[in-house]
Amino acid sequence: MTDFGIQEALEKLGVKELNEGSSTGSQWFSNGDIIESYSPVDGKLIGKVKTTTNKDYETVMTAATSAFKTWRTMPAPQRGEIVRQFGEKLRELKEPLGKLVSYEMGKSYQEGLGEVQEMIDICDFAVGLSRQLHGLTMHSERPGHRMYEQYHPLGVVGIISAFNFPVAVWAWNTALAWICGDVCVWKPSEKTPLCGVACQNIIAEVLKENDLPEGISCLIQGDYKVGEMMTTDKRVPLVSATGSTRMGKIVAKTVGERLGKSLLELGGNNAIIVTPDADIKMTVIGAVFGAVGTAGQRCTSTRRLIIHDSIYDKVKNALVAAYGQLRIGNPLDENNHVGPLIDTDAVDMYKAALDKVIAEGGNIVVEGGVLSGEGYESGCYVKPAIAEAGNYYEIVQHETFAPVLYLLKYTGDVENAIELQNGVAQGLSSAIMTNNLREAERFLSHAGSDCGIANVNIGTSGAEIGGAFGGEKETGGGRESGSDAWKVYMRRQTNTINYTTDLPLAQGIKFDL
Ligand code: UN1
Numbered sequence: 001m002t003d004f005g006i007q008e009a010l011e012k013l014g015v016k017e018l019n020e021g022s023s024t025g026s027q028w029f030s031n032g033d034i035i036e037s038y039s040p041v042d043g044k045l046i047g048k049v050k051t052t053t054n055k056d057y058e059t060v061m062t063a064a065t066s067a068f069k070t071w072r073t074m075p076a077p078q079r080g081e082i083v084r085q086f087g088e089k090l091r092e093l094k095e096p097l098g099k100l101v102s103y104e105m106g107k108s109y110q111e112g113l114g115e116v117q118e119m120i121d122i123c124d125f126a127v128g129l130s131r132q133l134h135g136l137t138m139h140s141e142r143p144g145h146r147m148y149e150q151y152h153p154l155g156v157v158g159i160i161s162a163f164n165f166p167v168a169v170w171a172w173n174t175a176l177a178w179i180c181g182d183v184c185v186w187k188p189s190e191k192t193p194l195c196g197v198a199c200q201n202i203i204a205e206v207l208k209e210n211d212l213p214e215g216i217s218c219l220i221q222g223d224y225k226v227g228e229m230m231t232t233d234k235r236v237p238l239v240s241a242t243g244s245t246r247m248g249k250i251v252a253k254t255v256g257e258r259l260g261k262s263l264l265e266l267g268g269n270n271a272i273i274v275t276p277d278a279d280i281k282m283t284v285i286g287a288v289f290g291a292v293g294t295a296g297q298r299c300t301s302t303r304r305l306i307i308h309d310s311i312y313d314k315v316k317n318a319l320v321a322a323y324g325q326l327r328i329g330n331p332l333d334e335n336n337h338v339g340p341l342i343d344t345d346a347v348d349m350y351k352a353a354l355d356k357v358i359a360e361g362g363n364i365v366v367e368g369g370v371l372s373g374e375g376y377e378s379g380c381y382v383k384p385a386i387a388e389a390g391n392y393y394e395i396v397q398h399e400t401f402a403p404v405l406y407l408l409k410y411t412g413d414v415e416n417a418i419e420l421q422n423g424v425a426q427g428l429s430s431a432i433m434t435n436n437l438r439e440a441e442r443f444l445s446h447a448g449s450d451c452g453i454a455n456v457n458i459g460t461s462g463a464e465i466g467g468a469f470g471g472e473k474e475t476g477g478g479r480e481s482g483s484d485a486w487k488v489y490m491r492r493q494t495n496t497i498n499y500t501t502d503l504p505l506a507q508g509i510k511f512d513l
Contacts, residue, residue: 004332006103009096013198015047030056030221037194040106040340041330043378049193051222057229060218064156064183065235067215072153072181079179080130085206086175087123090116097167097198099332104192105166106340106380107294108331119171121465122481126175129486133180141507144500151490153181154261158230160241160251163342164297164401166192167199169265172465172481173240173489174203174217180489182238185218185230189243191342193221224250231255238263238489242299245399245426245474252476263488264476265469267399268428270451270460271304273410273417273443276311278433279457284318286433286459287405292326292338292384293461296403297346299475300429300453300461304396306408306417316365316388316407323366323384329375340380341402350382350402356395357406363388368404391420399426414439422450428471429453429460452479 032051039046052060071079090097094116102112135150157177161169166188174184188196200219207214220226224247230236231254240263241251248266255262272290274283290302307315331339341347347370354368368385375381384403389396396406410417414434421430430451432443440456442448452471453463463469468483470476479485505511 004103004109004330005099006332009099009103010046012093012096013100014201015100015194015198032056032222035190035193035221037104037192038378039103040342040378040380041103041332043380046104047194049197049221051190052220052226052229054229057220057226060185060215060220061156061233061235063213063215064185064218065215067213068153068155068183070213071178071183071216074181076130076133076179076181079181080127082206082210082212083123083130083175083178084127085210086203087120087127089202089206090120090123093202094120097202100198101167101195102331102339104194105163106331106342107164107297108336108339109334111294112331115165115168118168118465119175122168122172122175125465125482126179129176130179133486133490135492140496142498142504144502145496145498147494147496149492149494151180151487151492154237154489154491155182156236157182157184157489158233158236158239159184159186160227160230160239160243161186161188162243163189163191164294164299165242166195169242169480170196170199172469176481176486177489178216180486182489183216183218185220185236187220187222187227187230190221190223196221227251228254232258234258234260237261237491240478240480241265245476248476261488263478263480265299265471265478265480266474266476267426268299268301268460268471268475269303269397269399269424269426270300270429271306271421271431272302272460273414273421273430273432273434274305274307274311274315275414275417275432275434275436275439276308277436277439278311278315279435280311280314280318282457283315283433284322286431287319288322288326290459290461291405292403295338295341295382296384297342297401298461300463301403302405302460303399304391304406304408304421306410306420308417309409309411312407312409319386319405319407320366323386326384328371328381328383338384338403340378341382342380344379346401347380347382349400350404353395353398353400353402353404354385354387357387357389357393357404360393360395361390362393362406365407391423397424414442418443418448425474426471427451427473428475429455429463431455431458431460433457451475
């Protein structure tokens with residue numbers, strides 16, 4: 001059987017020798033317990049890494065804090081040049097890295113490549129931004145005074161990322177943090193540690209070629225206990241964390257207790273509203289990709305479809321027909337649409353969700369189930385399922401990280417659909433399918449969607465890096481990636497300069513000596 005070029009990809013990324021070893025960066029070594037990374041694609045062991053101990057963490061932090069002293073004094077456009085070189089290396093290694101993402105995480109090879117493309121895009125964005133870290137000037141109330149504000153680097157930025165975007169989310173954070181003058185310490189998901197090693201190898205080479213300290217980019221490995229080393233550490237002024245709402249609440253509390261900053265990208269419960277004026281063909285493509293792409297494991301995956309009763313059966317039938325065409329199997333084989341879930345725990349959660357929706361009164365319209373037999377040996381392949389449900393069901397209110405789509409019906413005005421769409425605890429991504437201008441504008445208005453992302457005539461997933469990415473309510477409120485998301489990686493300083501020989505006080509206060 002072909003290995004789809006996996007061994008070659010691992011070699012190109014310098015990840016292969018890890019079958020024996022324990023590297024978590026080319027400069028330092030971890031000494032903790034071993035994490036074995038098994039592929040959900042075929043259940044095989046890909047490699048091992050050692051987790052970061054408290055002592056290792058101190059080594060990393062010493063490297064990071066000392067690197068910050070060099071890095072922050074380099075002009076931002078020169079830091080941009082380093083990020084440009086990193087983007088170039090990613091272009092060269094796009095295929096092997098996309099392949100590793102696909103093999104270690106389980107998303108389709110196309111989506112693996114797409115993820116590396118997001119990394120390249122954010123590098124390009126950051127390079128341009130490195131000449132645009134603009135502050136403001138304002139007029140002082142005092143004569144002969146100048147007042148302005150500027151942005152300075154923060155320090156060490158801690159990044160905790162999730163398995164579902166094992167490389168891109170790190171790049172969204174680091175590319176911006178680096179041009180802002182920060183250094184980064186990254187804890188990738190313990191489910192995708194080798195993607196972390198591959199990325200570290202790439203940036204370490206760029207830093208070495210430029211005679212810069214590797215501490216500018218550091219890697220630590222392990223589960224939440226290793227993450228806690230950063231969340232409790234005063235030397236880490238900003239912790240950017242992507243993952244479950246449960247995890248985010250713990251991070252926010254721990255970082256908040258020491259008055260640090262946290263940037264949270266947590267769960268979504270994303271819906272598409274389908275109005276009577278929707279283009280059904282576009283709706284089906286958007287909904288199916290949103291629900292089954294990445295096997296339903298994106299924060300932006302479509303979990304709910306809110307369909308007007310006048311077109312409900314038509315949309316439902318079109319969806320059932322489309323689901324009938326889906327090919328489930330090895331994600332490296334480009335003939336397949338849906339790959340495996342990340343692990344068998346995720347499969348158990350998927351099964352529990354289907355049981356729960358039935359128990360709560362739901363009606364299954366596309367049957368789920370776990371696949372077995374040839375090609376499905378890892379036990380992680382499941383059938384995408386569709387259930388008719390009520391928005392108030394406990395399970396519908398909950399984010400299940402799997403390809404389970406709930407169909408909800410609305411009657412009357414689009415307001416009723418918007419109410420259902422907003423009627424969950426999460427607030428990440430949302431969409432409306434309509435050719436009716438009034439409905440679209442109402443959805444986008446202040447009385448419309450309460451999510452961080454609101455789309456018209458596209459699905460909920462597949463956001464571009466140019467916009468700020470993130471959501472409200474239990475999604476955590478953070479914004480990453482494009483627009484002015486860079487500001488969170490810097491500290492703002494207001495400066496007032498007196499160029500006279502008098503010292504007038506603000507607010508006209510007199511203080512004569
Ligand atoms: C995530 O699911 O954690 O819009 C991020 C998207 C991707 C990012 C998703 N560009 O689906």
